[in-house]
Amino acid sequence: MLSQNEVRRTIRSGHTAVRNWSHLHSLIERKRDSGWIFRGVTSPEHYLVPSIGREKIFGPYKKSQEIALFGEFKARAVSLIRDPRFSDWDWLAFAQHIGVPTRLLDWTVSPLVAAFFALETDVPTDRVIYCVKYSRYIHEVDSQFSTPFENTKEGRFSAPLVFDRIRSQRGLFT
16 A cells, blocks of 8 residues: 555645646546546645545544544434445445544535536636546445444445535545
């Protein structure tokens, strides 16, 4: 597994500066097959680190704190969703989409949704759209046999489409 510094170097070396919308469209056109996922962010400093691992905001990561926060979320959110079929993976996706810091990263299969998130704020910085060929590098986690906190293998998780925001953003998670 790569260190965070190695990930940052790899990301920086793979950046392509986009000149205009036509250029963006031509880059996206090369990724037309269904094996790509996208993530739009408002700054090149926003690397692929899940919110619970962002030390500048939440301090050093502690698994016990993450599990306690998740347990508190589930206890309070149970009145919002009453589907007994939900696994901890499903609950985690729901938590991520309403702002709870989690170990998940939001992605979309739509480059235009990623462009929206990259451009959603009016800041005078460069923006980034990450593109990953998930069918080659990131496989679906086996959510039936592990919880998010027992899982040791990086992968993607496709949440149930009962969540409006996930459905409209055409989202999935890593």
